Amino acid sequence: MSESKFRHEDAGAETRGRGASRGGRRNDGYDAFISYSHEKDSVLAKALQSELQAFARPWYRPRALRIFRDETSLSATPGLWPTIQQALEVSDWFVLMASPVSAESKWVKDEVEWWLRHRSPDRILLALTDGEICWSGDDFDWSTTNAIPPLLSGVFSHEPFWIDLRKLRSIATLEQVDSKEQPRLGDIVAEFAAPIRGQDKDTLVGDHIRYQRKTRRLVQAVITALTGLLLVAVVAAAAAVAQANNANVQRQAALLQRDIATSRQLAANSELESGRDPQLAALLSSAAFVVHDTPEARTSMVHRLGDQASQRAHPQKFLSAHAGVVKTVAFSGDGRVLAAGGDKIVLWDAVAGTQLATLPGSARKLAFSPKGNMLAVCDQTKVTLWSIPQRAQIASFPCGPLGSAIAYSPDGKRLAVGGQDITTIVVWDIAKHVKLATLAMPPSPASPSEGLGIRALAFSPDGSLLIADSNYHGPVVWDVDKAQLALSLSASEQCGVLSIALSPDGGIIGAGCSAHSAMIMLWDARKGTELARMQADGDVDALHFSPDGNTLASADSANHVTLWDITKFTRIDTLKAHTDAVTDVAFSPDGQTLASSSDDTNIIRWKLGTRSPLSSTSLPDAGSPVAFNLSGNLLLAAFAKNRSNASVWDVIRRVQVAKLPSEDSPLGFTADGRVLVVHKGNFTVWDLAHGGRTALGVPPAAVSVGGGPYGARPVALSRDGREMATVIGDGTKLVVWDLGRDIQMATLPAPEGISSIAFGSDSKTLSAGESGGPIVVWDVPHAKKLAEFPVDTLGGSIVTVTSSPDGHTLASLQPAGQPQTPSGCFGCEVILWSLDRRARIATLAGHTFQPGDVAFSPDSQTVVSAAAGEIILWSVAQRAPMAKLILASGPLVYSPNGRILASTSRNNAITLWDTDPASWRRTLCTIADRDLTPAEWNAYLPERPYRHVCAN
Numbered sequence: 001m002s003e004s005k006f007r008h009e010d011a012g013a014e015t016r017g018r019g020a021s022r023g024g025r026r027n028d029g030y031d032a033f034i035s036y037s038h039e040k041d042s043v044l045a046k047a048l049q050s051e052l053q054a055f056a057r058p059w060y061r062p063r064a065l066r067i068f069r070d071e072t073s074l075s076a077t078p079g080l081w082p083t084i085q086q087a088l089e090v091s092d093w094f095v096l097m098a099s100p101v102s103a104e105s106k107w108v109k110d111e112v113e114w115w116l117r118h119r120s121p122d123r124i125l126l127a128l129t130d131g132e133i134c135w136s137g138d139d140f141d142w143s144t145t146n147a148i149p150p151l152l153s154g155v156f157s158h159e160p161f162w163i164d165l166r167k168l169r170s171i172a173t174l175e176q177v178d179s180k181e182q183p184r185l186g187d188i189v190a191e192f193a194a195p196i197r198g199q200d201k202d203t204l205v206g207d208h209i210r211y212q213r214k215t216r217r218l219v220q221a222v223i224t225a226l227t228g229l230l231l232v233a234v235v236a237a238a239a240a241v242a243q244a245n246n247a248n249v250q251r252q253a254a255l256l257q258r259d260i261a262t263s264r265q266l267a268a269n270s271e272l273e274s275g276r277d278p279q280l281a282a283l284l285s286s287a288a289f290v291v292h293d294t295p296e297a298r299t300s301m302v303h304r305l306g307d308q309a310s311q312r313a314h315p316q317k318f319l320s321a322h323a324g325v326v327k328t329v330a331f332s333g334d335g336r337v338l339a340a341g342g343d344k345i346v347l348w349d350a351v352a353g354t355q356l357a358t359l360p361g362s363a364r365k366l367a368f369s370p371k372g373n374m375l376a377v378c379d380q381t382k383v384t385l386w387s388i389p390q391r392a393q394i395a396s397f398p399c400g401p402l403g404s405a406i407a408y409s410p411d412g413k414r415l416a417v418g419g420q421d422i423t424t425i426v427v428w429d430i431a432k433h434v435k436l437a438t439l440a441m442p443p444s445p446a447s448p449s450e451g452l453g454i455r456a457l458a459f460s461p462d463g464s465l466l467i468a469d470s471n472y473h474g475p476v477v478w479d480v481d482k483a484q485l486a487l488s489l490s491a492s493e494q495c496g497v498l499s500i501a502l503s504p505d506g507g508i509i510g511a512g513c514s515a516h517s518a519m520i521m522l523w524d525a526r527k528g529t530e531l532a533r534m535q536a537d538g539d540v541d542a543l544h545f546s547p548d549g550n551t552l553a554s555a556d557s558a559n560h561v562t563l564w565d566i567t568k569f570t571r572i573d574t575l576k577a578h579t580d581a582v583t584d585v586a587f588s589p590d591g592q593t594l595a596s597s598s599d600d601t602n603i604i605r606w607k608l609g610t611r612s613p614l615s616s617t618s619l620p621d622a623g624s625p626v627a628f629n630l631s632g633n634l635l636l637a638a639f640a641k642n643r644s645n646a647s648v649w650d651v652i653r654r655v656q657v658a659k660l661p662s663e664d665s666p667l668g669f670t671a672d673g674r675v676l677v678v679h680k681g682n683f684t685v686w687d688l689a690h691g692g693r694t695a696l697g698v699p700p701a702a703v704s705v706g707g708g709p710y711g712a713r714p715v716a717l718s719r720d721g722r723e724m725a726t727v728i729g730d731g732t733k734l735v736v737w738d739l740g741r742d743i744q745m746a747t748l749p750a751p752e753g754i755s756s757i758a759f760g761s762d763s764k765t766l767s768a769g770e771s772g773g774p775i776v777v778w779d780v781p782h783a784k785k786l787a788e789f790p791v792d793t794l795g796g797s798i799v800t801v802t803s804s805p806d807g808h809t810l811a812s813l814q815p816a817g818q819p820q821t822p823s824g825c826f827g828c829e830v831i832l833w834s835l836d837r838r839a840r841i842a843t844l845a846g847h848t849f850q851p852g853d854v855a856f857s858p859d860s861q862t863v864v865s866a867a868a869g870e871i872i873l874w875s876v877a878q879r880a881p882m883a884k885l886i887l888a889s890g891p892l893v894y895s896p897n898g899r900i901l902a903s904t905s906r907n908n909a910i911t912l913w914d915t916d917p918a919s920w921r922r923t924l925c926t927i928a929d930r931d932l933t934p935a936e937w938n939a940y941l942p943e944r945p946y947r948h949v950c951a952n
Contacts, residue, residue: 029090031065032125032196035111036097038071041129044168045069045097048127051189052196056208059215065196067095081110088114093123093196098147098162099130109149121155125192126162135159163191259292262941266291267300269940274304278577279318279602282924283932284940287949289921291941295861295877301920302873302883305613313563313594314613315577317353318929319346319603326597327404328365328584332372335589337388339375340603341366347375347388350588350595353605353929357391364404370412378406383417385430397428400454405468407457414480416466418454425454425468427480437483441468442476458502460525467509467525469500475509475523489523492533501543501552508566510552512540520554520564532569536562542584547591555582561596561606577604613923614885616900619649619910622656625893625902627668630721632895635902636666636675637910646677648688651900651912658688670739671721678715683724685739698737699728714756718763719805719896725757725766734768736780746780756800760835761807769801775812777835787838791831800853804860808835809876811854811863830854830865830874842879846872853890857915858898866890871903873915885913925950 032052036045049067057064068087084107088094094115102108115124126133131147134140139154165188190208194201266288273281282304288297306314324343331338331350338350341363347356365378375386378399383406385395397417399406405418405425414436419426425439441454458467465486466478474491478484489509491497496514503510506525513519518538522531538558545552551572552564561575561582580600587594594606607613623639626646634657638646646666648658660666664677664686674694675686683696715726723745724737734748734757748766756769765786766778775789789810800813810833827850832842849867856863862882863874871885871892885903888911893902899916914920925931931950938946 029066029092030068030087031091032067032093032095033088033091033111033115034067034069034095034097035102035108036069037099037102037105037108040099040101041097042071044129044165046071047168048095048097048165048189048192052193055189055193056197056204056211058211059218065193084111085114089118093125094119095125095127095192096148097165098126098128098133100146101130103131103147103149109151112149112151116151116155121152121160124152124160125195126160127192128162128164128166129168130166133162161191161195163188256292260294262944263288263292263294264296266940267294267296270300270304275576277579278304278315279579279928279930280936282315282928283930283936283949286921286924286928287932287940289917290947290949293917295875298861298917298920299875299878299880299882301917301924302614304924305883305920313573313575313606313608315604315927316593316607316613317605317927318577319348319353319605320601320929324601325580325599326583326601326603328363329586329595329597329603330366330368330375331586331588331593331595332368332388333370333589334372335593337368337372338586338595338603338605339366339368340595340597341377342597342601345377348603350593350605353926359386359391365406367406367408369408370410374412376406376408376415378404378417383415385415395430395433397426397433400424405454405457407459407466409459409463410461411463414463416457416459416468418457423454425457425466425478427466437480439466439468439478439483442485442488455498456500458500460502460506461504462506465506467500467502469497469511475500475511477509477525487525487528489528489530491521492517492519495519495521498539498541499543501545503545503549503566504547505549508545508549510543510545512536512543512554512556514539518556520552522566522569534564534569534571537574539581541582544585544587546587547589551591553585553587553594555585555596557581559598559600561585561594561604575606578602614883614913614915614920616912616914617654618905618912619651619654619656621908622647622649622910623908624891624904625910626666626891627717627893628895628900628902629669629673630671630896632897632900634669635893635910636669638666639908646675648675649910651895651902660686667715667724668717669721672740676717676724676739683726696737696739696742698724698726698735714754716757716759716766718759719761720763723759723763725759727754734766734778736766746783748778748780748783750776756812758802760803761805765803765807767801767803767810769812775801775810775833777810787835789833789838789840802854802856803835804856804863804876805858806860809833809841809856809860809863810835811856811865813851813854813865828867830863832863832876832879844872844874844879844881846881846884851890853892855892855894855901857894857901858896862915864892864894864901866892866903871913888913 034045034049046069049069052065052067053063055064068091070084088111096112128147132144133147134144142153190201190205194204197204266284270281270284270288273284285297285300285304288300326340326342328341329338336350337356338348340346340348343362345359345361345363349356361377362379363377367376373388375388377384377386383397383399384393387394400418400421407416413430415428415430417426417428419438423441426435427437429436454468456469464480466480467475468478469475474489474497476485477487479486491511494517496516497511498514499512501510508531509523509525511521513521518536520534520536520540523529524531536554536556537560538556540554540556542555543552550566552566554562559578559580559582563572565572578598578600580598582596582598584597585594592608594608596604622637623645624637626636626638628635633650633652635649635651636646637649645662646660646664647656650657660677664679667676667678670676670685675688677684677686683698684693685696686693715724717724722740724739725734728735732750734750735744736746738745750768754768754770758767764780766780768776774791776785777787779786802811812831814827814829814831828845828847830844830851831840834841847865847867847870851865851867854863854865861876863876865872866889868889869886871888873882875882888903888905890904901913901915903911903913905911928950931948934946
């Protein structure tokens, strides 16, 4: 029979060295050796070993007996026999698990044979697990006995000790024995343990019972003690957790207050830096928002983006690729490329504001050819022509060491350059690379040899004339073809001309003077007569006319770019964003953008016009906004006069997606995306997907009342589009209607003359502004009055009432009969009311015309009011204006996420304003074109680890 027998060193082998056993075994030996068939009796052998080791064991000893039981597969690894032999040599007793299978096992036979050869058979104990053992006289009856090896024939002088374990063969462990068999099990273990331990069975059983009782009492005591300790620990842990949670709450509250304070301080620092370093101010505003979204951070960001009413231009982007000063900028003829020169020459994508290429060398002056395919670069010794498409040099011409003047003729065939002699100008044929003319500047009245080189050149529109100047001369006009001086203009003695410019039509010559006079002088180019003198702020180092010739831009040493109205010879605006002297300016070909360079290493791309950075886009000929759908992607619009010609616009794609019949007056979107309209005096809903109309059962109104959204009864939709409120009957009842189920939810009493109604945050409250008196807030489910705010209308009527989404604040507009505001306007205030305190909390004055609409942002932090031609964004927390947007008016509609504000603008267009603070931060980072440096961070946030404000 094949046999697979597994043997492992006994788990208790580490305890060798203890005192001698009762049986007299050696200190490092075993009390017994178990020989068994792994195939048949491995589980039972393991269980027997465990019970023998635990029987009558004091709690403080790991085991009562040390038993060897081998689990290693000797058939697979016969080289382990020496280990078995060593175990047999140090064992006092031999326990044979007897069964027919073990009787046939080679390894069991070898173990029995070794024991018979070296030990006494009196030390053999038999445990019958299967088969039969039968003793007959002086030996086993081998005709019946089949559970032990024949090697034991004639070995015993009397019947050996053996115990029947056949009833226990089917169990996995001895613990699985039925409770009825437990006494018998204990008796079996005691029968084995008694001879091995050299004690009588009764004494051993008594010891076992005594030890068990002691152990139980000890365990119970330990459990009681541990339970007490556990209860103490649980209570202490609960207290510690509570304290930790409280400490964590306090720590989080402290961190929050720290963040709020830091955000406010950064916003204040941004305001302080705005006049000195607008680029840094923009980054500090962004940092304030990143640290914590406070009202001060939002207001600061809006201020940095530019108050539309205060400037005709705003920084669109800082371009910061230069390590040193930037001396010159120029746009290509198509406006797509902006070249900047100084310590290096960089080509920029003029629209995206990204770098296109860097050309080798430095530049004191740049000029694009009329077609924009070539760039002339003037440095200290030469003028180099570069091919823009190929990024390659194609020619070079010598120039003067002091002069930095270059100019292309309108046809692009000639190039005028300040000559190597500081008083001459050379006109070159670009294609042939030959001189066409050398023009000598007239001598200075003070000294014939005195001069600082040719500083500026400009061709007339027809290319026949060349205007030039140097430091100590006024502008001179040359007839290029004749190489003769055609006109000499006299500048003021205090002028010290530094720059010149020629208007696009060739009619006006401008000259910028040094700081001695800090003037800009203008002449009639044809008559040579002086037209005007305009006072600048410092050395006027550069001049440039706009393409239409109506505006002149100047760059000066006072760090300013100034815009001048040439039709009136007056200052339009002073653009302050550079932190060092401005060295050059250039208009884009379309006149919408101005570029300026500076010794502060920055180039600024200015956006001209009155369009605010907050204005994202417009929907042409859409009329006025009515409402957004719940997802915010669709905008319902109509012409405001009679709410006719309604349409639906996709604000993402900026396209019209639906048009309603002209007789329908739109009111808003329902919760399921249908459009609520008034059709011939009745409320109906339009299904945009299928085009069907469904009439609602709302009772009609017998009278018309003023102040309604379309000149009739006032109507309000809940924020989720599920309910509608309106006046019914004779105008003295307010009904709240469930639009989804088309049923009446509530009827509220109301005095005649309600001019405005608005749902609260959860549609359970309704605010109503009455024509002659108070604002009333109703509990809709219980049809009872919650609050009443007395208003002295002075004979007028409340125009609009609206509730904040968080349910804490009401805003109302007052009638024209109210007292005059500081701005000189009657009834131009926005009143804020606290619903919690039932009191008036703020009066917002700033409009120059009486506002007609007011709305809260979805986060309730901003309230917006609209008058004729102006919109003001107010900070609710600060009770102060954030920005004024001009050329815009109501109605005002916020998208559900608060990122877009829709308003009416000129020519029946709808303007979509960017009202997302996170977008404001991204825009400021785009404008700044860099992040806060570690040094700047440490200066303003010294106790915080550095983090990116403009990560991408």
